[in-house]
Amino acid sequence: MPGKIRSRDEIIAQFKDGQTVMxxxxxxxxxxxxxxxxxIDSGVKHLTVISIDxxxxxxxxxxxxxxxxxxxxxxxxxxxxxxxxxxxxxxxIDVEFVPQGSxxxxxxxxxxxxxxxxxxxxxxxxxxxxxxxxxxxxxxEKYLLETALRADxxxxxxxxxxPLGNLAYRGTLRNSNPLIATAxxxxxxxxxxxxxxxxxxxDRIGTPGVYVDMVLAK
Amino acid sequence: MDIxxxxxxxxxxxxxxxxxxxxxxxxxxxCSDYAVPGVMFHTENGFxxxxxxxxxxxxxxxxxxxxxxxxxxVSGSCAFDSAESFAIVRSGRLAATxxxxxxxxxxxxxxxWTRPGGxxxxxxxxxxxxxxxxxxxxxxxxxxxxxxxxVKECSYPLTGKHCVNHIVTEQCVIxxxxxxxxxxxxxxxxxxxxxxxxxxxxxxVSNSIKTMER
Numbered sequence: 129m130p131g132k133i134r135s136r137d138e139i140i141a142q143f144k145d146g147q148t149v150m151x152x153x154x155x156x157x158x159x160x161x162x163x164x165x166x167x168i169d170s171g172v173k174h175l176t177v178i179s180i181d182x183x184x185x186x187x188x189x190x191x192x193x194x195x196x197x198x199x200x201x202x203x204x205x206x207x208x209x210x211x212x213x214x215x216x217x218x219x220x221i222d223v224e225f226v227p228q229g230s231x232x233x234x235x236x237x238x239x240x241x242x243x244x245x246x247x248x249x250x251x252x253x254x255x256x257x258x259x260x261x262x263x264x265x266x267x268x269e270k271y272l273l274e275t276a277l278r279a280d281x282x283x284x285x286x287x288x289x290x291p292l293g294n295l296a297y298r299g300t301l302r303n304s305n306p307l308i309a310t311a312x313x314x315x316x317x318x319x320x321x322x323x324x325x326x327x328x329x330x331d332r333i334g335t336p337g338v339y340v341d342m343v344l345a346k
Numbered sequence: 347m348d349i350x351x352x353x354x355x356x357x358x359x360x361x362x363x364x365x366x367x368x369x370x371x372x373x374x375x376x377c378s379d380y381a382v383p384g385v386m387f388h389t390e391n392g393f394x395x396x397x398x399x400x401x402x403x404x405x406x407x408x409x410x411x412x413x414x415x416x417x418x419x420v421s422g423s424c425a426f427d428s429a430e431s432f433a434i435v436r437s438g439r440l441a442a443t444x445x446x447x448x449x450x451x452x453x454x455x456x457x458x459w460t461r462p463g464g465x466x467x468x469x470x471x472x473x474x475x476x477x478x479x480x481x482x483x484x485x486x487x488x489x490x491x492x493x494x495x496x497v498k499e500c501s502y503p504l505t506g507k508h509c510v511n512h513i514v515t516e517q518c519v520i521x522x523x524x525x526x527x528x529x530x531x532x533x534x535x536x537x538x539x540x541x542x543x544x545x546x547x548x549x550x551v552s553n554s555i556k557t558m559e560r
Contacts, residue, residue: 154412154428155391155410155414156414157391157410157414158391181467204468204469205467205468205469206465207467213465217465223465223467225467227468227470227471227473228390228428228432228470228473229428229431229432229433229473230473232427232428232432233432236429247476248436248476248477249472250472250476252455252507253468253472253505253506253507254504255468287408297425298408298425299393299419300408300425301408302392302427303391303427305427307427307429
């Protein structure tokens with residue numbers, strides 16, 4: 129197959145027990161659903177998942193929880209997913225909550241070679257209890273330190289992908305996908321459309337192919 | 347007008363043409379029905395220009411808001427990723443955010459993401475109250491059991507400290523000021539004393555108090 133296009137079987141073989149997987153999408157929209165199916169078919173367990181939310185029960189990303197494949201979740205919100213809420217109440221999953229904007233920044237840092245960012249989001253709240261507070265010498269301003277997040281595998285949904293892994297997005301389908309494309313050791317893409325090289329258009333590319341390792345074949 | 351629409355309509359009076367505004371779910375989301383033309387709506391999942399709910403062929407996965415409702419983009423819309431979306435929030439580019447509230451304290455502290463022991467997560471609420479130029483809480487004055495939601499100190503987990511600017515309820519409009527809570531408007535037929543009875547902190551009654559339409 130040309131360039132970074134990979135077969136379903138080759139992608140399934142990448143998943144291992146205990147990996148950390150970052151996944152794009154929010155509230156069932158912009159989720160790499162074909163790659164979620166690859167994880168389920170791989171039979172792996174004990175995953176740590178990093179994602180904006182946990183989708184709905186047994187829908188899109190929520191299917192991973194329905195099949196009990198996840199031990200830990202780093203996210204901003206699980207309220208839509210009745211199964212994950214029940215698992216948390218039963219002590220069957222470990223959930224770390226991060227304010228949504230801070231979670232996005234942590235992933236961005238992970239993909240940008242940075243150690244973290246300073247933010248006032250969460251100051252004076254429960255978030256502060258698990259963060260280092262940094263006081264700037266000159267101004268005395270206080271911030272929370274939000275450290276970078278990376279994963280073994282990043283799962284990305286794109287509208288278009290070419291064989292070099294250049295990606296284009298559309299509307300709110302983008303959400304966390306361009307960030308997640310940058311922050312993993314192995315980045316795998318589920319694109320609605322596979323394009324030829326140069327077909328997407330130089331200025332239309334949202335994620336440079338240099339970040340991408342594999343694109344799921346059609 | 348029912349209570350929920352009354353609150354939404356009054357909260358929307360804070361918006362002016364050219365503003366970019368974020369609306370929470372529930373009553374805040376209804377504010378878009380009452381906004382003046384020229385206001386653009388931001389959604390956390392990366393969009394400015396959220397329009398009416400989509401139907402038919404316009405209902406596509408690529409345009410959905412933070413409540414997962416598909417919408418039609420308005421002219422002039424733009425899309426961006428989640429990091430950019432919250433950079434817009436934190437850097438003060440939003441003229442206003444309208445959120446629900448569980449408790450608002452005298453000093454402007456807000457608790458709106460969970461009751462004690464809640465297990466849903468804060469979503470983007472803590473980010474939205476950090477940087478947005480006007481934080482507007484749109485809520486009913488009292489909880490369903492009649493207990494005050496405007497309190498001396500929040501007992502529920504905080505969303506943010508000293509962050510609320512305006513409180514709009516079905517009975518009154520209150521501003522948070524350095525001097526305390528200022529009662530600006532009271533619903534037609536009610537007196538300031540009747541509002542005071544339903545809140546914990548002492549209200550400062552504005553010299554130019556107005557009547558809120560039913």
